Structures are given as structure tokens and as C-alpha cells.
Amino acid sequence: MTYLNDLVDDLHNQFGEIVQNRRYLHQHPELSFEEKETPQFIATHLREYDIEVQENIGGRGVVGIIHGEHPGKTIALRADFDALPIHDQKDVPYKSTVSGIMHACGHDGHTASLLAVSKVLQKHKEYLHGTVKVIFQHAEEKPPGGAKFMIEDGVLNDVDYVFGAHLATEFPIGKLATRAGASMASVDAFKVTILGKGGHGARPHETKDSIVAITQLVQQLQQIVSRRINPTEAAVVTVGSIHAGNAFNVIADTAELEGTVRALNKDVRVQIEEEIRAILEGLKIANHVDYDLEYLHGYPVLINPEKETRLVENLIKKQFGQDSFIHKQAVLGAEDFAYYLQKRPGAYFHVGAHNDDPATQFPHHHPNFDFDEKALLNIGVTFLSIINHYLIDIEK
Secondary structure (H helix, E strand, O other): OHHHHHHHHHHHHOHHHHHHHHHHHHHOOOEOOOOOHHHHHHHHHHHHOOOEEEEEEOOOEEEEEEEOOEEEEEEEEEEEOOEEOOOOOOOOOOOOOOOOOEOOOOHHHHHHHHHHHHHHHHHOHHHOEEEEEEEEEOOOOOOOOHHHHHHHOOOOOOOOEEEEEEEEEEEEOOOEEEOOEEEEOEEEEEEEEEEOEOEEOOOHHHOEOHHHHHHHHHHHHHHHHHHHOOOOOOEEEEEEEEEEOOOOOEEOOEEEEEEEEEEOOHHHHHHHHHHHHHHHHHHHHHHOOEEEEEEEEOOOOEEEOHHHHHHHHHHHHHHHOHHHEEEOOOEOOOOOHHHHHHHOOEEEEEEEEEOOOHHHOOOOOOOOOOOOOOHHHHHHHHHHHHHHHHHHOOOO
């Protein structure tokens, strides 16, 4: 534990810099696949720490490589850095300076924490029996996501294990959570355009009413999970947007809706898509309309391997205490960290981030989202514990 204590003490001494970096990133958010300044910010800091840097990985990703002074495995740690198209409504000095864009999910904190971990590990590289690859990933929020492209660009080619973390304002500060197996859902998106025949509102018999058809579609989509999917399986079909018509007395020529499909089982994921396509064929016949379907296959189910997840659980309990750990329930939110775990063993864990202040208790993707910044130390300490297990305290 001696070496790990040194690393943890060093990390705590950097708390001021962690907060400073997080707040700078919070003030300067960038949307998925549009990140320009953020990757430069990350690369500049890594170079200041004398860390080898690789830029433009998979598009806008940044990788730092920390070479230990002894041979061994390669462990990857990942943080994301994109923001969301949400207007920041917080009244704080570090409020977003970009109208309509904010870090409403904690990615600014993930990046600030991993930067500090990188600095600590580089400073103490003589402890390392192996290599640490720090992956700073763009575009987690928007499918097809940045992870897929970074992996295709070879970011995991020499990696033995990969680990990631996410802040969680649903849990209090000091609590950390993970689960083995299916932990987060797959995510797909669909857009349906009903192609009817418009006309006068007083002469419906001369038309093919796209609005009537699309309202029927909404109702039938909601019956997929309730009547076609095994009740023991978790899944959801949500329609988030409908657009049709522009006058009270005109039957619309076309109508359009968009929605998302989530599932924790890949077979259920396939079944839901098949059901949507079947419903549309029936709707076409029943309403004398045609349709256009755009179906985007997004992130797969995030499946945490049993062995590595139990390791993270034990490290959390050892470092923070037995009561600090929560067995997380599976959720239907999605994460493109799933792609990394399809290629390499590892684990994804969540770190409690709210305190007694109501300002830290808003849900993710809320315009008032914020968190207790001490949670960034808990991310860092867990990452350092993982590195200690694989690359430092290896005589066990």
C-alpha cells in the first residue's frame, strides 16, 4: 500500500488544479464531433507533464502513453470530453460561455480527473511495471460515437485491460457503484416519415391522412414492449418527436416521428427492430400510405466482465470502506464504452457525486446539472488503485 498511498497523496495535492481544469472545460464546452479546442487543451497538458501524446485518434481523440520503467502489461484508462446541446442555467462563476452548449453530464470532470491521474503516474513512473495508456475520447454523446472510431484506429491494439468511470449524481459523494454483466443498454434511433396524400380538411375521403396513420403508429409502437417482449426483459421504445402539418384545415401530406429503442439483451434489440418494421408494413396497408424508415444502430449493450468487475468492487471497498460500494442496477441509459469492453476485458464504474446542496442533485442532461467536485478525487483514486493492482503491487 505504500506506493499507492504516495500516489493518492499526490493526487489530493492536485485538487486545486483538478477543479481549475474542470471549470475551464465547463466554461468552454464543445459538441460531439465538433471538438477542436478541448483536444488541444488536453494534449497541451499531457505534454507539460512530459507524457507522449498521440492526437487525432479516430478523428478528434487524444491518447497519452506513460511508459513505466519496468516491463509489464498495458492498462488503458478512458475519459470522455464532449458536451451537450443544452443551455446552461446555473448561476455560477464557471457557467458555460457558449450559448446553448454545456457540460451537463460530467465529461468535463472525467477529463480533469484523468489528466491529474496522468500527471501522478508520469511523476512516479519508476513504480510502474508496464504501460498506462490514457484515452481521452471525443463524441460519447452522439452515435455512432467516438469510441468506435478510436478502436478502429488501433487505440486498443496493445492494451491488456481497459477501465472507465462516470460521475453519478443519483449517488451521494463517497459511494461508488458497478455491476457485472449487462449494465447499460444498447441504443438505437429511428425516424419514420409517413407519405400520404394531402388535401382539404373538409374532404378527407380524397386524401390519405398521414396524421391519422402516424398517431396509430405511436400507439402500436408502445405495445411492442408491453405485448411482444418477454416481461422479464428490460426494454423501452420511446417516441420523442412528432411533426406534421401547418394549417388547421389542411390534411397533411406527410408526417414524421423520431424515437429511440433501448434494450439489455441483444436478441431483444433485434426483435424490437423487426416488430417496428412489421408494424409499418401493416400500417401501410391499413391506411393506404407509404413510409420511409431510417434506423440507426447505435451503441451495443455494455457488459462488464465478471472477473474485472469483482476486482474493481474489491478495490473500492479496500480503498473507501465496505459501506462505500453499491451494487448498481442495470439502466437503460447507453454508453459507447461498451465498444471497448467488446474488445478487451475491463470494467466501467460509477462514482457518487451529489452532496447535501440541492445544486448537486439535478439529474444528468439537466440545464442546472452540477456536482461535488470532490468526486473527481474518487474517480482518480479508483483509477490509481487499478493501476496499483496491475502494474505496481504485482508481487501477490
